[in-house]
Amino acid sequence: MSELTIGEKDFLLDGEPYQILSGALHYFRVHPDLWADRIHKARLMGLNTIETYVPWNAHSPSRGEFVTEGGLDLERFLKLVAAEGMHAIVRPGPYICAEWSNGGLPPWLLRIPGIGLRRSEPQYLEAVTEYLESVYRIVAPLQIDRGGPVFLVQIENEYGAYGSDKEYLAELARVTREAGITVPLNTIDQPQPDMLADGSLPGLHMTASFGSRSTERFRTLREFQPTGPLMCMEFWNGWFDSWGFHHHTTTVEDSDTALDEILSAGGSVNFYMFHGGTNFGMTNGANDKGAYVPLVTSYDYDAPLDEAGNPTAKYHAFRKTIAKYAPVPDEVPAEATPAPGFSVVFTEKAGLLGSVGSLGEPVAADVAPTYEELGQDTGFVLYETSIEGRAPGVLVIEEEVRDRAYVYIDGVPVGVMARDAHERAIRLPLAGSTLSILVEDQGRVNYGERLGEAKGLIGPAWLNGEKLLGWTARPLDVDLLPSLDLSGRMTDNGPTVLAAEFELDAPSDLFLTTDDMGKGLAWINGFNLGRYWRKGPTQTLYVPGPVTRAGKNRLVVLELEAMVDDDAASFVDGLRLGQTEF
Structure with a gap:
């Protein structure tokens, strides 16, 4: 059995100074049969720790459920980390951001009337407690003081960028301790004074997130936390991609310089990401800071290990830099070989329109219902109503389309209304019998004020100034x-x-x-x-x-x-x- 404690300047592992060299690896973004390979390659880069978020929405698609099969087997993942001789950091949120749909918050939360997200609101805290207790039933027996790999657990995630509810943070910490978590607890925030102040709590170790100007960022962190180890819990050595933009990269030289600054200061580090993986299915998130921008499927992140698990130039540069401060294995992972073409x-x-009867049942409503009203978490809904006898004209959705609407008259395509272009009106050039609108949720916002919003056609639909009523809405399980x-x-x-x-x-x-x-x-x-x-x-x-x-x-x-x-x-x-x- 071992123990990790917070020392005057360092993390102490069984009383000795310990520099955490960690890499973020999200088990839910990697096929489970590849977990061991990715973990092994992390150790070969010189890392001694694996960090992962826990996605509440994936584990709990409905309330009272906690799925742990296949790619959601957190226990198996943590045991593989231990088998590689590495430690683990677990960050269960409940909000994780992670460019993951809804920041990890399950859509069923949004169907609870009056709920308040990420604050000390009773309904939310009750649901969060159920979730965290499920996570900790897995994590608690795998803590380092019980022979397991887990030696650090995080409370919330960059909370200072969202709120300042200290009662909420305290309640998360209380639930965590009462569930049997005995290892140190940490928070994380961008090293800005207001965020550090709002996102921290006495008794929780503060860590920072940044990708450059390491010395300056650590100086700010030290002003708020005069003692204890310095740690960059998210060292942004790359970045995520959005549809319609370029593939984001950071230079090897810039990232390596920032890493060297962290390590030379005696700081601990968690590479975000070491290996990004993939947003399989419809799990990608989105941003909306005035314009809706959904994230792509690849979560390559320009990381040391690419989306397919192959080492990059960053991998070899970081490995060389880490070797200046810690032992690095002699073994080097094989380079990528071409896949079959x-x-x-x-x-x-x-x-598809002729096959919808096999994909879901229709629901009747006067006004087109939202995904939340239909119990549809993501994907597609087909809305239909009669326009028999109506003249061609302009179709308007009163509030917003979330997120992309394909419009048909009697099965003939008319056009698209796209949220990312702020479109909610379209001219219908044809008379016909049936108006069909196929709506795609392109990813739930994972960061900021629009977290937890409804999906679908938001507000009534109007044709030539007259409200359209008598809809059927068919959720599709594609x-x-x-x-x-x-x-x-x-x-x-x-x-x-x-x-x-x-x-x-x-x-x-x-x-x-x-x-x-x-x-x-x-x-x-x-x-x-x-x-x-x-x-x-x-x-x-x-x-x-x-x-x-x-x-x-x-x-x-x-x-x-x-x-x-x-x-x-x-x-x-x-x-x-x-x-x-x-």
Whole structure:
């Protein structure tokens, strides 16, 4: 058994000074069969600790549920960290940001009338307590003083950027201690005076988040915390990407200089990210600081280990710098080898609008209901109403479209209303019988004031100044598409579902190129690879090797717009993350 304590200047491991060299690795963004590989490569870079968030929304898709199977097996992940001889930092939030949908807060919270997020509001605290107790039932037995790897647990996450409710922070700390967590507790904030003041609590160790000017940032942190170890809990050695922007990178030289400043000052560090992984499915978050900007599927983050788990130039530079301050293993991970490149022919095609009866049941309402009213957490809802006898004109959504609405009249595409372009009106040039609006949630806001907002058509819809009533809303479970028999289903003018089969000699990482595709989702053998969009910057969807198999494999694509060539798809030999500047 061991013990980590907070010393006058250092972390103390069994009474001896200990410099934490940690890397962020989100188990929920990496296929579980690849966890051990990524953890091992962290140790080979010279790290002694793995840090992870815990995503409440993934573990608890409904209240009272706490899923721990497959890629959500936190216990297995932490035991793999221990098996590698490393320590662990657990950051359960409940809010995690992480560029993850809704910052990790489950959408069912939003259906509780009067709830107040991230503050000492009774309904929220009751739900948070249930969640944290579930997490700590896993974490508590795996603490370092019980022979496990966990030696630090975080309370909330960059709270000073959001609020200043000290009662809330104190309640989280109380629940954590009463659940059996005995290791030191920390907070994290950007090293700005107001954030450090608002996000901290006596008895919790303050850490900082930054990616440059390390000496200056530590000086600010020291002003607020005169004693104890200095730690950059999020060393931003890269950055995330958003649709329609360039692929963000930081230079090896700049990041390495900032790292050297941290380590030479005796500071501890957690690389954010060491290995970013992927926003599989529809788990990506979004930002909205006046304009809605959803995040891409790749969470490569320009990290030392790329999205596919291969070492980069940063990996080798950081490894060399770490070796100045701590022992580094002699073993070096192998460089990337090219993945198989080939094309496949789509042999099945069907229209999505003609298949919706297999994906969900319709709900009747006078005014188009939100996702929250429908109990739909993410994905798609098809709204329909009669416009029989109405003249063509302008359709207006009273408040906002969240987030992208494809408009059809009797199945004929009319156009799109896009939240990222602040669009909520469209001209209907045709008379017809049925108005259909397919809405896509492109990712829930994960940071700032718009955290926890509703999705769908927000406010009544009006045509030529007259309110449209008598809607049906059909939540669609598009993850059922790979199991559908597409044969015999008709294609139409709306979104298309396409399927192809291909053979592999052995399981292998693959990279589906999306250069000639429009916008949509793709699955391999039923595994949701995530979203693609011609806006880029990302031009590939990463397929983890364990998702594939020797012999026959099946690709299914939901194309919402249009492909350059809807007869075939291609796989390329590696990641294509897009241009790095405009």
